[in-house]
Amino acid sequence: MLLPLLAGSAHAFPCDRLGLSCSLVMASPLGDDDKLQVVASMIDNAQNWNTDFTASEPPEGTAVVNNDLVSDAWIRIMAVQPSAYEDGRLLSPGYGEVVAKGNYEITTPYGSEYDDCDTQYHLDHQSKIVQYLNGKEIGVGETASFHTTTEVLNFGADLVIDAELSVDHYQWTLINDTEECVYDYTEQRNAQTVASDTLQVVRYQPNITNSFTVENKYYGITQIHFNASNYSWFRLQFNNKDYYEERLTEFDRFFTLEPYYILNFKPYAHKTVKYEGIRYYNNTFQVTNTDGCEILLGDYFRTYTIPCPLDYTPNHLEITTDKTVYFPGEPIHVTITSSVPAEVSYGNTTLLTQQSAGFIANIHENLITGNANGVQTFHAIHVTNPTIWITIIELLVFLLVAYIFWKIMTKIFGSLL
Numbered sequence: 001m002l003l004p005l006l007a008g009s010a011h012a013f014p015c016d017r018l019g020l021s022c023s024l025v026m027a028s029p030l031g032d033d034d035k036l037q038v039v040a041s042m043i044d045n046a047q048n049w050n051t052d053f054t055a056s057e058p059p060e061g062t063a064v065v066n067n068d069l070v071s072d073a074w075i076r077i078m079a080v081q082p083s084a085y086e087d088g089r090l091l092s093p094g095y096g097e098v099v100a101k102g103n104y105e106i107t108t109p110y111g112s113e114y115d116d117c118d119t120q121y122h123l124d125h126q127s128k129i130v131q132y133l134n135g136k137e138i139g140v141g142e143t144a145s146f147h148t149t150t151e152v153l154n155f156g157a158d159l160v161i162d163a164e165l166s167v168d169h170y171q172w173t174l175i176n177d178t179e180e181c182v183y184d185y186t187e188q189r190n191a192q193t194v195a196s197d198t199l200q201v202v203r204y205q206p207n208i209t210n211s212f213t214v215e216n217k218y219y220g221i222t223q224i225h226f227n228a229s230n231y232s233w234f235r236l237q238f239n240n241k242d243y244y245e246e247r248l249t250e251f252d253r254f255f256t257l258e259p260y261y262i263l264n265f266k267p268y269a270h271k272t273v274k275y276e277g278i279r280y281y282n283n284t285f286q287v288t289n290t291d292g293c294e295i296l297l298g299d300y301f302r303t304y305t306i307p308c309p310l311d312y313t314p315n316h317l318e319i320t321t322d323k324t325v326y327f328p329g330e331p332i333h334v335t336i337t338s339s340v341p342a343e344v345s346y347g348n349t350t351l352l353t354q355q356s357a358g359f360i361a362n363i364h365e366n367l368i369t370g371n372a373n374g375v376q377t378f379h380a381i382h383v384t385n386p387t388i389w390i391t392i393i394e395l396l397v398f399l400l401v402a403y404i405f406w407k408i409m410t411k412i413f414g415s416l417l
Contacts, residue, residue, distance in 0.1 A: 011259035017053070018042055040253035046263045047097070050079040051143060055101035059257040063195070069109075070193040075102030075129065075159035077199040078262050084204070084251070084300050085266045091204035093301035095147040098138075100129055101260075102159035102195060109165070117181035118170035125163040132156035153201040158194050165189040206230040208297050208304065214312040215284070215340070216373040222310075223373065224285045228297060232267075235296040236308075239289045242277030249300070267300060315339050319370045319379040326361035326383050333358055334368060334379075342372035 015022035018039065025038045043049045058064060058074040065073040079099045084091045108123040130137060131144040134154050138144045146153075171184040210228035217223070228234050233247040250270040255261040279286040293308035318337040326332060334357040336342055344351050346359040346368045359368070361383045368379045 013039060013261060014053075014259070015039075017049070036255060037253070040255065040263060043253075043263055046265075047081050050081060050262050051097075051099050053101075053260060055103055055260065057103070057259070059260060062197070065104075065193060065195045067191070067193055069106055069123070069125075069163045069165065069191060070161055071105045071107065073102070073104035073159060073161060073193055073195040075100055075157050075195045075197050076257065077155055077157050077197050078257060078260065079264075080153075080155065080199065080201050082301050083201065083265070085264050090199070090201045091300065092153060092201045093205065093299075094149060094153070094203040096145070098131060098133075098144050098146060098155055098157075100131055100142055100144075100157035100197070102127075102129055102157075104159065104161055104193070104195070106161070106163060113167070113169070115171070116169050116184075117172045120168040120170070122166040122168070123163065124166075125161060127159060127161045130158045130160060132158075148203070151203050153203060155199045155201065156196065157198075158196050161193040161195075163191045163193070165191070204300060205302075206299050208299065210234070210295060210297060210306070212295060212309055214310055216315070216375065217312055218374050220288055221286050222288070222290050222312075224287065225283055226285060226295075227283045230299075231297050232300055233298045236278070236285060237292070237294045237296060238277070238287050239291045239293075242287055242289065244275040244278045244280055244285060245273070247272045313339075315372050315375045317342055317370050317372045317375045317377045319344065319368055319377055321368070321379060321381055324381055326381060327386050328361055328363045328383060330361045331358055332361055332368075332381065336370060338370070338372045340372050342370050345369045345371075 013022070013026055013036070015026055022039050022042060025042075026035055028035065030038065055076075055078075058072070059076050059078075062074050062076045077098060077100045080090065080092050081097045081099065082093065083096070104127065106123070106125050109121045111119065113119045128140055129142055131139050131141075132155065133146050133148060134150060134152075135156075138146050165188075167187040167189060169184045169187060170181045172179045173182045174180075175182070208228065208230045210231075211226065213225045215223045215225050224236075226236060232249045233245070235243055235245040237243045248269060248271050249267045250272075251265040251267050254264055254266060256264055277287070290308065290310055293310060295306040295308055297304045297306070315338060320335045320337075322333040332346070334344060334346075336344060336353055336355060336357065338354055341352050341354045344353060344357045347362050347365040349359060351357045361381075363383050363385060366381055366383055368381065370377045370379075
């Protein structure tokens, strides 16, 4: 587990690696935690910072190995790059570089061994760092590259020290009645010492999805509907100038493994939006020039670049009703033909639908309107006053009766004449 360094560290921060500005910060009246935050923000290249240093003593919490020849042998996996620390796990994209550092001390024996009048020692030694991923060797040296699709990455590192000790034994020998300490034989003693460390990392690759649809084109404006999920950030780029960028994540910086102050990153939720030359509302974007359109999607580590699907088929919007003439209060059955949901309005009522709608006829309203992604259409109906029809019918009945009466009277009085 990676634990951030707390205030009051026993070892001074290595400002010699950053320069005067770091020294000024560390000498300022800021609190210790604030000082570390400031100097962490001054590091431009985290990979170089976590790699380009000499390790002499073991970091805090590192096990050491001792034996007859070797003392204080240690190794530590310092960093996996790139990586981010989240919810108690160290995350990696499944590719990058792992950095391991180690050191040891070795001492040549001295003094005469048992039964020797003198013993001479000649020590030769060499060491190497061998790195592993899930049990397979991935490199020799302080840095090793890796690329894997496994979900869990078990890193291992060994500091292997091979010592070759030549021991020249001298024995007392009587020569010309005089005991002399003379060379007898050479003994070869070889020993291997191994210090080890492990680190578990989880591969991080969220399933980023997106939807990009050209909804409408009118008066030189292209209207686009775009949404995405499981992203850390995205950017819609047009004509190398206009863009919309949204970020949901920022990163805190913190140090571990004193006295080397390894730089680590921890994501936190923080939404920021930047744009230029684009009008937007919710997931709808309007742009005047779509040349060179690209969709850029990113997680903590990766960036995916996708060309924009700019194909557009104009929407056909049509409104029909079950009849043309209605009485007030009579239901109006409306049928909508549209490839996308449309806003259908009658009087003060607006409905969002893609198939049908219903309204109640109003004597003062004779127009139904539709709008779908900027495409508009109209449909006229006639709402008549039933009292007028009643008056007309009564008048027609009166005229009919009068006509019949006239015909009867004509026949009666015509026969008398």
